Amino acid sequence: MSDMLERTARLIDGIDTDLDVSFLGAPAKSADVISDEIAIVQAFSNVVSFSTDDGLVLFDVSHQMSAPTVVSAIRHWSSDEIHTAVYTHGHIDHVTGARAFIDDAAERRHRDITFIGHEAIPARFERYDLTNGYNGHINKRQFRLPEPFFPSDFVQPHVTYSDHTTLDVGGTQFELHHAKGETDDHTWAWVPEHKAVCVGDLFIWQFPNAGNPQKVQRFAWEWAVALRAMAALRPELLLPAHGLAIGGADRVVSVLENTAAALESLHEQTLTLMNTGARLDEVIHTVRLPAHLAELPYLKPTYDEPEFVVRNIWRLYGGWYDGNPAHVKPARDADVAREMAALAGGASVLASRAESLATDGDLRVACHLVEMAYLADPDNATIHGIRAAVYEARRKVETSFMATGIYRAAALDSRERLV
């Protein structure tokens, strides 16, 4: 068994619980060899590589920032031509490394790489062009970039498919299946010869990214259906686009089924409450992930989190109306804030109350009050100091990368106005 598979086996079997699996780091300089024909290069995103009699088949080509390192890691493992690269989906960390692989093929005078992906990927790239600025601001917050930035150069898939298709490269079959889940354009693959499943982002060693507050719709139910379909194949090997590979059918099936069960539970609880006519507020504060799933080392809410998934389930089946009539055609936030400040005896009163609530640990209410104080008196330096402190305190207690990125950005916004 390869070193990587041994490490993940110890974690899933409960022998070594200290393994850090929440990987968002720099690309690995060498490939992890899983077997004679399979290697994986850890990066943001990973590149999974299969060796066939007709050249290499890759799953994902990583981000443009990490791809040059990934190319050299793969080249350390194999000098074969790259025959095909499958985009597991169109997120930028999976596709924008394409140019580095195209350049490598040109330098080596290899034939052109065929890029394959789901038919919804070109529409995603069009949407990225329409929303480049918005996505730049999101990624500045989410990924702590110094300035807003989002790529605009995409290599389109040369071949697309709609529901499923089978590739035969050098006698090795790759069964590609479309699934809605993290995105509307996801592909997972079954490779019967190796009893391997390439999962893309449908399993990421962290709670599924089915909620992301700043991005388009995710699909919790369809995601669970895809995980169940993969589990039914009893794969011996799980090859993810983020984090480490997993070996052994029992382990692979258990992580796929537990992740499916987590999504199904949130889906069922949310729909049950929606069907009683509950407001979004009640749904968010009632639905909880069952404890036996929440404690699993690969379902920690370190990237996305269950509360955000509940919101996305609401958005999918309901609308943007949250059930609070004051919110359907609301006043401006600043007008409500000024009114509340006047009632309280000034914006500073709201801010100091926020400060003491934060000290007492009620950070949810503290954030509301400090934001009102700021909106009522946006140039008040004392209020900015308190606002920065409240959001910094909130950032420290939150677990998910998405929530902490937003609170960090809010704290920085007030810090910058203090100087």
Ligand SMILES: [Zn+2]
């Ligand atoms: Zn990804």
